[in-house]
Amino acid sequence: MSDQRVIIVGGGSVGLAAAVFLTRHGVTPLVLERQPGISVHPRATGLGPRTMEFLRQAGLEQAVNEVAVDMSAGGAVKMSMHTLASADLSTAAPSAVVGNVWGRSDPSPARLRGVCPQHRLDSVLLPAARDGGARVRFSARVNACAIESGGVAVTLDNGESFDAEYLIAADGVRSTVREQLGIDVGGPGALGEPTVSILFRADLTRYTAGRHFVNCTITNPDAPGLLVTIDGEKEWIFHTRADDMTGVATHFTEERCREHIRVAVGDPGVPVEVVSVLPWRPRGQFAERFGQSRAFLVGDAAHTVPPIGAFGLNTGMADAHNLAWKLAAVLRGDAGPGLLDTYDAERRPVAAMTLAQAMIRLADPTLHWDANATERRAAAGALHAPVVHLGYRYDSTAVIDPNPDLPSTEDVLADLDGTPGSRLPHHRLPGGASTVDLIGTHCTVLAGTHRWIAAASEAADRLGIRVDSHIIPLPRNEFHAWASSVGIEPDGALLVRPDHIIAARIPTTPPAPVRLLDRMLTRILAR
Known part of the structure; x- marks a missing residue:
């Protein structure tokens, strides 16, 4: 015990x-x-x-x-071809991995x-x-x-x-x-067909020509599947149809796996080492x-x-x-x-x-991969990928005055507007840090006046807990613009949880900021 x-x-x-x-x-x-x-x-x-x-x-x-795997110099998010050898990647135009997904501006300090x-x-x-x-x-x-x-x-x-x-x-x-x-x-x-995932090692650099891709759909009917980058050179996964979910070990012997991979690559003589074979099915x-x-x-x-x-x-x-x-x-x-x-x-x-967004994309994957599919996404009820990853909002007792409705299904920056329940907007600070980096392991007050720093300290003492606080280190005009972008007055504040989620907006300094913070923290922390 x-x-x-x-x-x-x-x-x-x-x-x-x-x-x-x-x-x-x-x-x-x-x-x-x-x-x-x-x-x-x-x-x-x-x-x-x-x-x-x-x-x-x-x-x-x-x-x-x-x-x-470093793709920062350029790479294709997704490709489709008959076999890997059928395309000359050395002549393909480079494109940034994130370029067709994240749009006009960077919503996050981390990537x-x-x-x-x-x-x-x-x-x-x-x-x-x-x-x-x-x-x-x-x-x-x-x-x-x-x-x-x-x-x-x-x-x-x-x-x-x-x-x-x-x-x-x-x-x-x-x-x-x-x-x-x-x-x-x-x-x-269970969704779709039974699938087998083959982890293998093979030197495919002669076909990739130093270029990277996240995955490549192989359309060859003799070995249809998806080739996935693991290290971009010698380690890969090939997903292909399984005969069923129970006989993978019997039907997908090492030799059969090697044959499938060679057909998908388009090179019958490429050396292939099968490392692991796993059956799976989308769910x-x-x-x-x-x-x-x-x-x-x-x-x-x-x-x-x-x-x-x-x-x-x-x-x-x-x-x-x-x-x-x-x-x-x-x-x-x-x-x-x-x-x-x-x-x-x-x-x-x-x-x-x-899950609902994944199901929509399962019916039509181009809704995810095609950055220009705005109208088709709207018709299908699909959110743009950045909104799914970053734009969601919480509605609970740990958020004061939440608004779970998203103002935009396409522009994640419009969703990250300082609304309680949303993730604190990323704003680059002097020295290269982000507003997001100001949040540590405790609730944090972000403001432009020292009055809030003193109030946070006093409220924390009264409650017997730790509360962090920061003056946003921006020039006056830039700070006013930031305050406006998150929906507060220049003398207001944001109360942010340790998970970067805005717990409350305080539009302007009240007559008794300590009591206000006390009440807010007591509610948010269910004390």
Whole structure:
């Protein structure tokens, strides 16, 4: 028997990220992962800007970019061709990876330089979690869990048991924890044809000519599928149709995999090493609730999204980030347990929107990839990708006067306008930092006058918690323009949560700012 405050079941990317985010707040969880180590077979490669903001806040942006495939010099987001050898990439016009997605202006201070397969991301998250004090145990298969008086209990298949105050289930689409808790799932379920994912090594540089792409649809009817960049040179994944979901190992022998890959590449003699073969099928799945008492679902345990638009992994990372600061606030006594109710209230609607957007794109992927498909997106009810990744808004008791309606389905900058419940707008500050970088591990007051700094300090003392505060370091005229852009007067302020979400606008300085902040923080933190 061992005691800790938080147990995370599942040590994939979302589980490890949850551990990293918790350690930043001084909570050192136990992570239990059934696999013997980090998976070598990545299931996702795209990290969105919101995820990169989380990693930037955790001090990991540079480390993740260092292990990512560098496409900053130009590359195609998506290509389609008969075989890889049938196109001369050396003559293709370069295009920035983000150029056809993010539009006229940059809404975020953080960006991945290309693609980062999950096993590379995990190679950063695992040591970061351990360095922060988290314990990560592999080959730890959970077969039972229960919510008990004042905590949770987890039992492994070897009989070993653990107690904790809270449990985070990051154990995937077939979540043992979700099943044990009796939480049902809904949604469309299995989608499309059974598929096999083949991780292989082959030197394809003679065909890529030093150019990169995120993925390439192979239209050759003898080996149709999707070629996905892992390192852009010698490591790749090929997704192709499976005969069924049960006979993959029998039907997709190493030799058959090599033959498929050679046909897709267009070179019958290219040496191919098959590393791993995984059967899978796109799914749309949604838990009926994301939390139950002291247990919470994140990532694929809560929602499974078809793999288009890089929505799945990134939505899971946002789950972990949202939950981590709330758990930490409750554990250190800054917030009441009611704050944890806002996890489901905030994340379920966003995950439902994300699943709906993925389903729309599954019917017509060009709605995602074509930046000029504005009218077709509007007709189909599809939001532009930046809006899905960054523009969502929360509506819960942890936001004062929220407005969940989006003013724009195409321009994410219009959605990031300072409305409570939306992410703090990115504004570049002198020295190169961003307004987003001003937000740490506690609620933060952003203002242009020192009166708010004193008020924040006094309110924090009265409540017995920590509240950060910053004077926005901008020249007077630029500050006035910034204040106007976020919907406050120059003598007003923003109250921002640790997840960069605006908790409240304060349009102008009231007669009693300390009492106002006291009331706002008490409400937001459910004290």
